[in-house]
Amino acid sequence: MTIACATNFSDDARRACDIAALLARRMNVPLCLVHVLAGNLVRTFGDSICETAQATLRDECDRLRTTGIQVDSVLLTGEPEEELRDLVAKRGFQWVVAGTPRVDTPFRGLGGTVDRMAQLLEVPFLVVREGSGLEAWARGERPLRVMLGVDRSRPFEVAREWVKRLAKVGPVEVVAGRIVWVGSEAERLGLAHPHSYKDMSPELREALERESDSLLEPLRAEGLLVRSRLEPGLGRIADHLIALASEEQVDLLVVGTHQRRAIAKLWSVSQSARRLAPMSVVSVPVRAAEQGLEQEPPRVRSVLATTDFGEAGDRAIAYAFAITPPGGTVHLLHVEPAQATPEELQAARHQLELRVPAPEHDGSHKVELSVLTGDDIAGVITQAAERHCVDLVCMGTHGRTGVSRMVLGSVAQQVMARSDRPAVTVRMPRA
Numbered sequence: 001m002t003i004a005c006a007t008n009f010s011d012d013a014r015r016a017c018d019i020a021a022l023l024a025r026r027m028n029v030p031l032c033l034v035h036v037l038a039g040n041l042v043r044t045f046g047d048s049i050c051e052t053a054q055a056t057l058r059d060e061c062d063r064l065r066t067t068g069i070q071v072d073s074v075l076l077t078g079e080p081e082e083e084l085r086d087l088v089a090k091r092g093f094q095w096v097v098a099g100t101p102r103v104d105t106p107f108r109g110l111g112g113t114v115d116r117m118a119q120l121l122e123v124p125f126l127v128v129r130e131g132s133g134l135e136a137w138a139r140g141e142r143p144l145r146v147m148l149g150v151d152r153s154r155p156f157e158v159a160r161e162w163v164k165r166l167a168k169v170g171p172v173e174v175v176a177g178r179i180v181w182v183g184s185e186a187e188r189l190g191l192a193h194p195h196s197y198k199d200m201s202p203e204l205r206e207a208l209e210r211e212s213d214s215l216l217e218p219l220r221a222e223g224l225l226v227r228s229r230l231e232p233g234l235g236r237i238a239d240h241l242i243a244l245a246s247e248e249q250v251d252l253l254v255v256g257t258h259q260r261r262a263i264a265k266l267w268s269v270s271q272s273a274r275r276l277a278p279m280s281v282v283s284v285p286v287r288a289a290e291q292g293l294e295q296e297p298p299r300v301r302s303v304l305a306t307t308d309f310g311e312a313g314d315r316a317i318a319y320a321f322a323i324t325p326p327g328g329t330v331h332l333l334h335v336e337p338a339q340a341t342p343e344e345l346q347a348a349r350h351q352l353e354l355r356v357p358a359p360e361h362d363g364s365h366k367v368e369l370s371v372l373t374g375d376d377i378a379g380v381i382t383q384a385a386e387r388h389c390v391d392l393v394c395m396g397t398h399g400r401t402g403v404s405r406m407v408l409g410s411v412a413q414q415v416m417a418r419s420d421r422p423a424v425t426v427r428m429p430r431a
Contacts, residue, residue, distance in 0.1 A: 002030045004093040006084055006117065009035070009056055012099030016128040019280075020097040021064040021071070022138035027169050030070040033060055034087060036080040050075065081116040088123055097126045101275075118257070118274060122287040124162055129280050133251025143171035147245040147253045149269060150178040150212055150228075152420075154286050155256025160219060162284045163254055167224050174226045175248045176216050179233040179240040180208060190383030197234040205230065211389040238272035246278060257283045298422075302329040304390040306381050306411075309334065309351055312396025316426040317355050320394040321365060323424070329366040331388050332356070335377045345371050378414035385421050393423040 005020035007013040017033065024031040035057055041049055057073040064071045076083040088096060101112050118125050128134070137144035148163055150156055166172055182194045182204065189207050194200065200208075212228050219226050229248070233240040245253045257270035270283040305320035307313030320330050332355065334348050348371045356367050368388075374380040385393050397412040412425045 002032055002091065002093050003027070003095045003097060004032045004034055004084070004088060004091075005097040006034050006036075006080070007057075007060065007099075008113075009060075010099065012101075012128075014060075014099075015130070016097050016099035017060060017064060019128045019134055019138065021067050021069055022135060023095075023097070024069045025067055026138045026140065030072065031064065032091070032093065033057055033064075033071065033073040034076065034084060035073070036076045036078060036083045038080075039078055042077050050077075080113050081120045084117060085120040085122070088121060093123060095124055095126060096121055097128060100127050100129050114274065115271065118271070118283055122285055124282055124284045126282045127274050127280060129278065131251060131279055134280050137170055137251065140170065143173045144252060145173050145175065145248070145250040147175050147177050147241070147248060147250040149241050149253070149255045149273075150176045150215055152211070152215065153256070155258055155270075155284070156215070157256070158286055159254050159256035159282075159284045160215075162282070164219060164222055164224075167222060172224060174216075174219060174224055175245075175250060176212065176226055176228045177241050177244045177248075178208070178212050178228070178230050179237045179244070180230065181234070182232045188383070189387045190380070191387075198232045200232050207387050207389070211386075214389050236272065238269040238276070241269060242273060242277045250279060253277050253279055253281045255281070255283055257285050298391070300324060300328065300391045302331065302388065302390045303392045303394055304331045304333060304381075304385050304388060305394040306333045306335070307352075307355065307396065309348075310396065312426060312428050314355060314396070315428065316394045316396040316424075319424065319426050321357055323392065323394065324365055326364045327366075329368060331368045331370065331384070331390060333370045333372065333381065333384055335380045336371060336373050338373050338375045340373050345373070377411050378418060381411070381415050382419045385415075385419055390421065393419065393421055395423065395425055397425045397427055 003020055003024050005017050007017055020031055035053055037049065037053055054075055057075060061071045061073050074087060076087065084096065096117070098114055098117065101114050114127060133145060136142050146163060148159060163172065163174060182197055182200050185208060186193050186204055189204065191204050191207070192201065194204070208230055209228065212230060216226050216228060229244055231240060231244060242253070253273055255270045255273050257268065273281045274283060300323060303320045303324045305317045307317055317332060324330050332352050334352055336345060336348055349369060352369045352371065370384065372380050372384065381393070393415060395412040395415060397410060412423070416423050
């Protein structure tokens with residue numbers, strides 16, 4: 001693995017080179033300094049500017065070699081972000097480091113070279129800002145305090161895996177920051193709608209904390225010290241996350257990115273963090289997962305099984321117990337109409353109890369029973385899956401086709417369309 005550091009020979013770039021050199025030494029990998037000359041400068045000044053840039057690169061390499069690392073350099077001509085992207089692909093660099101844009105750049109660097117590099121690079125991109133924390137960690141003097149932005153998304157997953165890889169280099173303390181819009185989350189989980197954006201009920205907080213713990217479990221499984229912060233927010237998530245990172249006095253903010261472009265960048269957490277955060281920022285592109293970044297394999301620890309007390313539903317319960325490993329949790333759910341009487345609800349719960357396997361057959365599972373009401377059965381199931389933070393939903397299906405399926409619909413089909421959690425549908429064998 002090699003680290004690349006993009007430099008324009010400014011004071012900020014020099015600081016970034018120093019940090020990149022320390023990181024390379026800590027990781028015992030080579031460092032490559034990259035400078036890209038604009039084509040119009042080469043056309044105007046000719047060979048003289050190329051010779052000057054080459055000499056400056058040599059001086060920087062000589063200076064950094066005093067740290068005991070292997071350093072080489074590359075001088076390119078063209079658009080910096082495009083030339084660097086091509087070089088990264090050609091040389092197989094795993095990280096790219098750059099200095100922050102100057103504070104006097106228009107719109108805090110929006111649309112500038114650093115911003116454009118982040119849009120094109122397919123490897124983790126570290127923007128270095130002032131602060132001794134990252135340098136002290138690279139020197140092996142203390143643990144690195146990292147803020148990891150948390151949500152249920154693919155960008156979070158790749159950022160989480162990058163933090164795991166970083167922790168193999170040196171000790172890391174993680175503060176997991178999750179900013180939530182309480183109204184949207186309450187609706188997703190089927191809980192009472194809050195009175196204001198700061199009104200987080202105990203039930204909502206408990207459900208979100210349980211979900212966050214599940215998302216962060218792979219880090220804790222690696223022995224990392226992880227502390228979670230859950231805060232309500234309104235408006236742009238990035239602003240709240242940056243404020244939380246500042247409050248926690250972290251050394252590094254890590255976010256995943258879809259590398260949005262054009263107007264979609266207005267809602268990009270990574271883009272705003274690179275521009276506005278007072279600490280160093282790493283943005284990990286989703287495409288980095290295709291470049292050798294390890295991926296956490298899925299694990300099934302809890303399954304939601306739904307039944308209408310028909311044959312297909314009962315078969316789904318059997319499959320749920322078969323899929324769930326020993327020690328896992330099986331949530332059994334039945335949905336009654338909204339106007340169901342207390343007697344009908346009690347009878348339904350009794351029917352669920354009868355479907356729990358005997359102790360000698362249940363595989364040492366934890367079992368939780370729920371009888372809920374609602375006329376939108378698929379919505380009730382989807383919200384229950386979110387509240388319980390299950391890894392898998394198991395449902396029976398009647399296997400209707402053609403006109404009957406279009407007219408009657410399919411609860412299983414609606415659940416799969418409305419939930420992003422994996423689902424298993426169980427059909428009865430053909431007669």
